[in-house]
Amino acid sequence: MQWTEGAEQRSARWYAQNGTPPPRRVVPADSRMGVAAAYRHVCEGTALLWRGDYQSARRLLTSLGRRAEGRGRSAPQAGAQAGSPGEAFHLQRREQARRTRILGLLLIPYENGWTVALRGAPEVSEACTHAYGPPAQGPGAGSLRELLGLVGAYEWHRKGVEIPALGPGGRIHPHYGVFSPVRGEYVDLVAEAPLPASAATAFDLGTGTGVLAAVLARRGVRRVVATDLDPRAVACARDNAGRLGLSERIDVQEADLYPQGRADLVVCNPPWLPARPRTALDRAVYDPESRMLRGFLDGAADHLLPGGEAWLVLSDLGERLGLRGRTELVDLIAAAGLRVLGRLDTAPRHPRATDRSDPLHEARSGEVTSLWRLGVEAPSGR
Structure with a gap:
């Protein structure tokens, strides 16, 4: 300058x-x-x-x-x-x-x-x-x-964010530039959803702070491979796994979505809005042209073990704002060769949901965050 x-x-x-x-x-x-x-x-x-x-x-x-x-x-x-x-x-x-x-x-x-x-x-x-x-x-x-x-x-970062789903004293310490898990509803969905019959291994795609990988490990998944494309997020997730005593069960890798191999469970909480990010932190909220969402769905069938499940955690705010078509998500799921096994829904708990001065109040107040349990569509017989 x-x-x-x-x-x-x-x-x-x-x-x-x-x-x-x-x-x-x-x-x-x-x-x-x-x-x-x-x-x-x-x-x-x-x-x-x-x-x-x-x-x-x-x-x-x-x-x-x-x-x-x-x-x-x-x-x-x-x-x-x-x-x-x-x-x-x-x-x-x-x-x-x-x-x-x-x-x-x-x-x-x-x-x-x-x-x-x-x-x-x-x-x-x-x-x-x-x-x-x-x-x-x-x-x-x-x-x-x-x-x-x-x-x-x-x-x-210094004090950490308390995560009840991690048990007493469970805290996540976000690094600068890595989205903090201050909205707990999506974490609670992953903590409450029924695990597949066999859940020895899991992939957590776009792990960020590593909070979902830690929840899965605490739930009993023996090996979790957590991936992220951002080196800051990779360092952050490794740091949190170490703080929680889970380093031996959580393998954090720098990768664009999927690691090598297959797993019993694949979890992804992609950015919720299909729009262009302006800053590094925006990338945790905005997914241009739904790139990450599409990549997760398109790759799920090739990375699931038999009987495995893919969990998609996503808000419907994009649909409510008209940024994503009403049937676009279910169409993408079907096009990826997946079927819906079940869905868990929760209402938002953040202050914006009740702020009537927000120009997006109508959309935010009706927002629903869902965990979609997806399985591989069985090939049709003759």
Whole structure:
């Protein structure tokens, strides 16, 4: 990142976990710049490299957030103006992207490793190392909003998330950039579904934190192969297996969906919405063109042992938003040579399901998360 300060040309290493490129225009700023001027700068795409104290930067970020919220259409208005739940979904995503872009342009400087070079700044070296890795030499800069997010994520990692399905004291410690299992309904479905008659081996595809692999191992599956394409998730799942004393029963591999071989049970909780992700964390929520869903279904028959089952854990929010056709899922199941053995359903327990100000409230309030028990369709005889 390069900018001019006084008459001097300066540069700093740019840090952005979400893949945002360094801003092209940067101006130094401190408390002498009013909120209105600061908001005008960031709306025009000019980043503010903060030179005041840390608490003033946080106050400015809050003020910018209020302005961004006020300038954008309110949630009820967005929902009212959208002609369909799908349009409301796309309007909401565009508004979220606009807000993220604007608020990401308030920058803080780093020096001497992960030291925030502002008066009154907290110690953030452990959180930054967890997210970015060891610091490079020389000055750096990054978004204050991202820093606050990764500090919060580090607290989740340090304390862990309690998972009742893992038994007393069972906790999962998400790594930065790996989706945290804060919505427990899908975990409970895997904990409650009846296991196949023979369940000595299982595959957990797209394991993330490894929470479902751990639940299966705790339920008595002797060997679980957990896969993920993201190296961060692979490291996270291995870490959690070790913390839970399950390393000998859970083999975590970096792979795109299926590992080698066959299993009695294959479990997949793919991203629930067929849309394009914008950030690394988005990939846990958005599955463009249902790539992972289709790959799981299409490969199940070739990776199940005789009498085995494939468990698909999926919300119907995509159907309710019009992002997936009403019969598309059952059509994909049939096209993959699979049949439905049973289905377990649960209602959402997250706060958004009861938030009437959310433009997607109607869809969210009726959302159902299901565990589909699938078997291989027997070939038809003559």
